[in-house]
Amino acid sequence: MKDMSGSDRVPTILLSVAGLMLAASPWVIDTAPYEATMGLVQRIFYYHFPIAMTMMVAAIVCGIASAIYVFRRTERADHVAVAAAEMASLFGLLVLITGPLWARKSWGVWWVWDARITSTFIMWMVFNAYLLLRRFGGPGSEVLSAAVGFFGMVLVPFIYWSVNLWRTLHPNTTVVPTLPVSMGIPLYYCWIAFTLLFVGLMVLRARLERSRVLVERAWRAVEE
Amino acid sequence: MGVLQAAWLIARKDLTVELRSRELIYTAVFFALSCLLVFAFAFVGERTVVENAPAGILWVTTIFAASLALGRTFERERQADTLRALLLAPIERPSIYLGKLLSLLILLFGIQVVVVPLVGLLFGAPIFRAPLLLGGLLLLGTVGFAAVGTLFAAMLQRASSRDVLLPVVLYPVTLPAILGGMQGTLWVLAAEPNYELARTWLAMLVFFDAVFLTLALWTFAPVTSE
Numbered sequence: 358m359k360d361m362s363g364s365d366r367v368p369t370i371l372l373s374v375a376g377l378m379l380a381a382s383p384w385v386i387d388t389a390p391y392e393a394t395m396g397l398v399q400r401i402f403y404y405h406f407p408i409a410m411t412m413m414v415a416a417i418v419c420g421i422a423s424a425i426y427v428f429r430r431t432e433r434a435d436h437v438a439v440a441a442a443e444m445a446s447l448f449g450l451l452v453l454i455t456g457p458l459w460a461r462k463s464w465g466v467w468w469v470w471d472a473r474i475t476s477t478f479i480m481w482m483v484f485n486a487y488l489l490l491r492r493f494g495g496p497g498s499e500v501l502s503a504a505v506g507f508f509g510m511v512l513v514p515f516i517y518w519s520v521n522l523w524r525t526l527h528p529n530t531t532v533v534p535t536l537p538v539s540m541g542i543p544l545y546y547c548w549i550a551f552t553l554l555f556v557g558l559m560v561l562r563a564r565l566e567r568s569r570v571l572v573e574r575a576w577r578a579v580e581e
Numbered sequence: 582m583g584v585l586q587a588a589w590l591i592a593r594k595d596l597t598v599e600l601r602s603r604e605l606i607y608t609a610v611f612f613a614l615s616c617l618l619v620f621a622f623a624f625v626g627e628r629t630v631v632e633n634a635p636a637g638i639l640w641v642t643t644i645f646a647a648s649l650a651l652g653r654t655f656e657r658e659r660q661a662d663t664l665r666a667l668l669l670a671p672i673e674r675p676s677i678y679l680g681k682l683l684s685l686l687i688l689l690f691g692i693q694v695v696v697v698p699l700v701g702l703l704f705g706a707p708i709f710r711a712p713l714l715l716g717g718l719l720l721l722g723t724v725g726f727a728a729v730g731t732l733f734a735a736m737l738q739r740a741s742s743r744d745v746l747l748p749v750v751l752y753p754v755t756l757p758a759i760l761g762g763m764q765g766t767l768w769v770l771a772a773e774p775n776y777e778l779a780r781t782w783l784a785m786l787v788f789f790d791a792v793f794l795t796l797a798l799w800t801f802a803p804v805t806s807e
Contacts, residue, residue, distance in 0.1 A: 482753035495741035519757040
């Protein structure tokens, strides 16, 4: 409770900047050249890719925080982990919505069982499992879900690797560094906006979790 | 007492309990049979089975039956209130994990001994085409699934609504092992078998099993301590 006044503004500032940037993003994206083969629908890429990357970051943050909680039992790590897991679930949902919209236009189908899409789907399932376990697991489920988060993070490369062996179709990762500058600027702009949004929401959610634990503890102390 | 010796004692205890009641093996095998029956309505067309379906039927049945068995092995300890005693025993934590895993694996292989020939018989799968390769794929895939499954089942013992949560948590996480086993089996049983690919999946499974076992052994002690 002591550090409320100073750092209180940090998430507000982050979220305001992210909100303004995202509100302005259609105009920034409009400066990018018109992609010849895919046309207007290609522009969803400027949201799809940064959101996917943010989901990845959220998954890694959740995994590391969960590992710290499993082996060290640091409470703060648990609060960060649950916030990050919710972010992974939220941004994963956005990826899985923007992806099919784009796929329908450029590939002609809503869904393709290709390596990256399938691994993203599996990863999203892992972090949803984390949240379900936490929500319905009863007392003590923090440690259990932390083990799932830790496992989930470590398994990401293996899931990707095995699914990749199964099939491949998605555009290659090397597409980003080779983008022309005119396409790169809006992409990085959106990436920064989504990262700010992610960090802002994370800080808020972790703080909320901390308050929740404190309230619960106080309530238990009163009851006893 | 060594870790492996203690693990064997725990596994033998579990198997003795199981042999006396035969509850798990009977229910799991019967459940597997029901699964096969349901699959028959989905994948059997005009007297013939849909191409490549037997590998999927075999693995989905195995995994369903395994989930059932997984929930029960620890439920037994909980009902008799012996899990705490087991955790308090003066042995290394990993030996509890290994013992549980070993007894579970023996049980799962028992189920597979029934399910695999039935898939061959009922769905016309050529199970004797490459018996060693198929056996290896089944063994390693099951080990991968059970390695994580034992850890999660042990963890979930203290959780409420554990029966629902175990498959929800387990399936996405163990997917590499399921995928490897299923794909390898598919290439062995396919109309045009590809042993090269099946062996690639076998090699992948060795790797996955090593990763799963290491991670599970590593996390078992911290997640089971209060």
